[in-house]
Amino acid sequence: MNNFISNLLNKIKHNYKDIFSSSFFATLMAIMIGMFFGLLVMLIANPSNAMAGFGKLLFGGFTKFGDVLYFATPILMTGLAVGFAFKMGLFNIGASGQYTMGLFFALYVGLMWDLPAGIHWIVAVLAAMIGGMLWGVIPGILKAHLNVNEVITSIMLNYIGVYLVDFLIKNNGTLFISVESRTKYLPESVQSLTLGIPGSNANITFIIAVGIAVLMYIILKKTTFGYELVATGMNKHASEYAGINYKRNTIIAMLISGGLAGLGGAFAILAPSNIAGASMTYEPVGIIAANGFNGIAVALLGNSNPVGIVFSALFISHIQRGGTQTSLFGYKPEIVDVVISIIIYFSAFALLMSHSIGKYLKSRKEKKELKNEISKEGK
Amino acid sequence: MENYIIEMLNITKEFPGIIANDNITLQLKKGEIHALLGENGAGKSTLMSVLFGLYQAEKGEIKKNGQVVSINNPNDANALGIGMVHQHFKLIEVFTVLENIILGVEPNNHGFLNKELARNKVVDLSQKYGLQVDPDSIIEKISVGQQQRVEILKMLYRNNDILIFDEPTAVLTPQEIDELMNIMRGFAKEGKSILFISHKLNEIINVADRCTVLRKGKYIGTVNIKDTTKEALSKMMVGRNIDFEVKKKKAKPTETILKIDHLKVLSQISHKYIVNDVSFDVKRGEIVCIAGIEGNGQSQVISAITGLEKVHSGKIYIENKDITNENVRQRSVDGISHIPEDRHKYGLVLDFPLEYNLVLQRYWQSPFQKHGFLNHKEIRSYADKLIEKYDVRSGQGATSLTRSMSGGNQQKAIIARELEKECKLLITAQPTRGLDVGAIEYIHKQIVAARDSGKAVLIMSLELDEVMTLSDRVIIMYEGEIVGHFDPKKITVEELGLYMAGAKRQKIKEVSHE
Numbered sequence: 001m002n003n004f005i006s007n008l009l010n011k012i013k014h015n016y017k018d019i020f021s022s023s024f025f026a027t028l029m030a031i032m033i034g035m036f037f038g039l040l041v042m043l044i045a046n047p048s049n050a051m052a053g054f055g056k057l058l059f060g061g062f063t064k065f066g067d068v069l070y071f072a073t074p075i076l077m078t079g080l081a082v083g084f085a086f087k088m089g090l091f092n093i094g095a096s097g098q099y100t101m102g103l104f105f106a107l108y109v110g111l112m113w114d115l116p117a118g119i120h121w122i123v124a125v126l127a128a129m130i131g132g133m134l135w136g137v138i139p140g141i142l143k144a145h146l147n148v149n150e151v152i153t154s155i156m157l158n159y160i161g162v163y164l165v166d167f168l169i170k171n172n173g174t175l176f177i178s179v180e181s182r183t184k185y186l187p188e189s190v191q192s193l194t195l196g197i198p199g200s201n202a203n204i205t206f207i208i209a210v211g212i213a214v215l216m217y218i219i220l221k222k223t224t225f226g227y228e229l230v231a232t233g234m235n236k237h238a239s240e241y242a243g244i245n246y247k248r249n250t251i252i253a254m255l256i257s258g259g260l261a262g263l264g265g266a267f268a269i270l271a272p273s274n275i276a277g278a279s280m281t282y283e284p285v286g287i288i289a290a291n292g293f294n295g296i297a298v299a300l301l302g303n304s305n306p307v308g309i310v311f312s313a314l315f316i317s318h319i320q321r322g323g324t325q326t327s328l329f330g331y332k333p334e335i336v337d338v339v340i341s342i343i344i345y346f347s348a349f350a351l352l353m354s355h356s357i358g359k360y361l362k363s364r365k366e367k368k369e370l371k372n373e374i375s376k377e378g379k
Numbered sequence: 380m381e382n383y384i385i386e387m388l389n390i391t392k393e394f395p396g397i398i399a400n401d402n403i404t405l406q407l408k409k410g411e412i413h414a415l416l417g418e419n420g421a422g423k424s425t426l427m428s429v430l431f432g433l434y435q436a437e438k439g440e441i442k443k444n445g446q447v448v449s450i451n452n453p454n455d456a457n458a459l460g461i462g463m464v465h466q467h468f469k470l471i472e473v474f475t476v477l478e479n480i481i482l483g484v485e486p487n488n489h490g491f492l493n494k495e496l497a498r499n500k501v502v503d504l505s506q507k508y509g510l511q512v513d514p515d516s517i518i519e520k521i522s523v524g525q526q527q528r529v530e531i532l533k534m535l536y537r538n539n540d541i542l543i544f545d546e547p548t549a550v551l552t553p554q555e556i557d558e559l560m561n562i563m564r565g566f567a568k569e570g571k572s573i574l575f576i577s578h579k580l581n582e583i584i585n586v587a588d589r590c591t592v593l594r595k596g597k598y599i600g601t602v603n604i605k606d607t608t609k610e611a612l613s614k615m616m617v618g619r620n621i622d623f624e625v626k627k628k629k630a631k632p633t634e635t636i637l638k639i640d641h642l643k644v645l646s647q648i649s650h651k652y653i654v655n656d657v658s659f660d661v662k663r664g665e666i667v668c669i670a671g672i673e674g675n676g677q678s679q680v681i682s683a684i685t686g687l688e689k690v691h692s693g694k695i696y697i698e699n700k701d702i703t704n705e706n707v708r709q710r711s712v713d714g715i716s717h718i719p720e721d722r723h724k725y726g727l728v729l730d731f732p733l734e735y736n737l738v739l740q741r742y743w744q745s746p747f748q749k750h751g752f753l754n755h756k757e758i759r760s761y762a763d764k765l766i767e768k769y770d771v772r773s774g775q776g777a778t779s780l781t782r783s784m785s786g787g788n789q790q791k792a793i794i795a796r797e798l799e800k801e802c803k804l805l806i807t808a809q810p811t812r813g814l815d816v817g818a819i820e821y822i823h824k825q826i827v828a829a830r831d832s833g834k835a836v837l838i839m840s841l842e843l844d845e846v847m848t849l850s851d852r853v854i855i856m857y858e859g860e861i862v863g864h865f866d867p868k869k870i871t872v873e874e875l876g877l878y879m880a881g882a883k884r885q886k887i888k889e890v891s892h893e
Contacts, residue, residue, distance in 0.1 A: 234730045241725040242739045243708025
């Protein structure tokens with residue numbers, strides 16, 4: 001174990017230069033600049049409380065870490081879904097639809113099937129995965145065999161998904177309570193396990209999600225399938241030249257991507273919490289799930305890297321939690337959305353920035369050396 | 380003291396990490412054709428870009444007629460009478476010839492175009508210099524040779540008298556090259572001064588008066604063409620003696636490896652047969668070259684054999700096995716190795732480490748994978764073996780990012796990969812495109828060695844020198860059909876050119892070794 005840690009430290013020492021010139025560093029810079037503009041927005045909105053409100057935004061999440069984990073889980077999953085497809089060069093913008101399908105499948109199994117407590121929630125989770133896969137594989141098949149742009153088909157499936165689910169729920173007397181215009185609460189047998197920390201909403205699904213991220217990392221780095229996927233994402237022509245089966249891999253990648261988003265839906269609805277209206281029930285109001293789109297942001301900020309996605313999901317969840325607390329200082333929840341959006345916006349420039357920052361640092365170093373030389377000569 | 384129209388004195392231009400021009404001096408006399416010779420990356424294009432105002436030099440000065448001038452952008456260059464024909468033409472494909480020529484200096488009456496004025500001037504110019512081109516043709520509909528004439532007319536229209544030609548012959552047939560040479564001589568006689576960038580020694584010997592040689596960004600020297608030889612120039616360019624002749628024994632072809640039978644390929648764009656009824660074969664132990672001007676279906680023949688392009692009708696056999704409907708992977712297993720025309724687009728995943736690219740055709744085979752998991756240890760040792768055997772140079776060996784490697788070493792990596800896998804038929808398209816003389820020599824040697832080790836070799840090349848020196852048989856394609864089939868020892872380059880341009884054709888249905 002000690003050996004392992006010292007190896008790891010060595011590796012970090014060895015690669016620290018790469019880390020600072022890497023997209024990781026660029027992402028950090030992006031976040032900082034985003035923060036700065038966020039602060040600016042808060043100053044404009046309400047100058048007197050800006051610093052206190054900004055403090056809450058940044059640090060408020062720490063007081064409710066269980067909630068941060070609770071809300072991080074679904075966007076971690078949709079983030080993985082988007083990131084995985086993106087590794088192959090596919091832009092799965094339909095994570096929302098896949099997420100909603102997963103959520104519905106889990107809800108259906110939870111309320112309509114009577115299963116023993118130990119396995120009920122596992123069956124619901126698996127059903128959600130299948131639901132998400134179904135919604136993911138359709139754009140995959142269309143892309144592979146008819147070369148239809150996956151962005152368009154998956155966006156359309158977002159709408160189809162959400163209205164179909166709403167329709168199926170409203171039409172089902174067992175699921176739906178029309179006077180409260182929401183579904184029944186899920187029974188305890190189907191709730192996923194909490195981590196048993198009193199007063200905390202942390203639950204096992206976050207650990208499962210992190211496990212899935214690790215699995216994804218292994219698939220991408222260590223398997224021939226991952227090799228093919230990344231090769232195709234980097235250069236489709238070369239992968240064709242190497243005889244990689246593009247059609248099959250496209251379908252599999254979208255199947256997996258959809259499944260991941262579907263799991264996100266299950267983890268969102270099956271996790272018990274004491275936050276009002278957040279879990280165990282669903283309101284069919286015809287709105288596309290925000291957790292799906294947030295997944296795109298998470299993947300972008302995490303640079304489609306599974307490890308990066310874990311941290312970016314935590315980060316976004318963290319400032320979202322902090323953001324809700326800024327209402328104490330009279331800030332509307334929309335402000336925090338603006339701040340988050342700005343951060344995402346800047347992370348889109350992340351790679352560009354890493355180049356220009358790298359250049360700047362290098363030229364500064366060179367100038368310094370030149371100055372030293374000149375001053376030496378002067379002496 | 381002689382009179383120079385343009386002098387570039389002690390020019391130094393640096394890019395991050397590289398000195399592209401290191402203290403270079405170039406002096407151009409009025410009315411001469413001055414060649415600028417150097418390998419790829421020697422700094423020719425950078426130097427010309429400095430003269431044309433695209434880059435600013437850190438040190439040195441430019442003089443015109445003895446006066447120091449500053450050239451900050453192409454407009455400045457233009458005002459001084461400097462014009463340039465770029466290697467890749469800067470034309471708007473959907474505009475007419477006339478519209479392209481006047482672009483940027485449109486004659487107008489208070490904002491309204493006056494094309495008649497321009498048309499008369501263009502027609503006069505094209506008659507005066509023998510640059511036949513219809514001013515109302517759309518650029519994308521005329522040949523590459525004609526497009527080049529449009530570029531030349533652009534310079535003349537702007538009254539330039541210092542003309543820069545950047546690798547102008549790369550896209551032309553031998554006949555078109557002769558015509559261009561004549562046009563250039565005509566300009567020189569008129570008193571215009573010409574800078575002619577090239578790495579083709581024959582052309583320089585043929586047309587230039589003097590020649591300045593660059594190597595790796597440094598000035599090597601300026602010589603009078605009358606007082607020098609091709610060998611001496613090449614030594615100046617490369618820094619050592621180069622074998623122009625590819626040393627190879629007579630081919631000993633044995634059994635047929637590849638057989639193409641009445642192959643037709645349909646173009647996705649024009650819905651015409653881009654490959655029309657092509658039949659030929661390639662035997663073990665011989666090198667067959669497909670020659671032709673770019674865009675006459677040669678690339679599509681190659682793609683049809685490797686499986687990247689769909690066959691409309693006809694059959695392809697490898698050792699009597701029909702592979703017409705097999706996928707790319709299966710064909711690779713059958714023994715086809717393919718060095719693709721565009722190594723960045725097809726040959727390599729540039730953002731992969733070198734070792735991953737070296738197993739691109741084999742990663743799915745044992746021992747490189749086990750139960751779907753990559754065996755990184757085996758991949759590394761295989762990569763190290765190939766890197767040593769084929770002398771592939773890179774910053775960090777097997778883990779170097781492929782993108783960071785030089786073009787020659789990238790091509791070496793592809794050749795290593797393709798020759799080390801089980802291979803009966805080696806297909807290469809433009810194997811030496813964009814490479815320097817040293818790398819070309821190496822790659823030619825490898826191709827001949829592959830032939831001698833009992834492989835069948837099929838080459839598609841646009842470089843006639845390469846076709847003539849490397850091949851045992853030449854097939855010429857024109858507009859999708861085979862129009863000639865020769866022993867390269869029994870035909871001249873000029874005659875080959877006539878076939879390539881469609882001016883001559885043999886009556887042949889079956890092309891095979893007799």
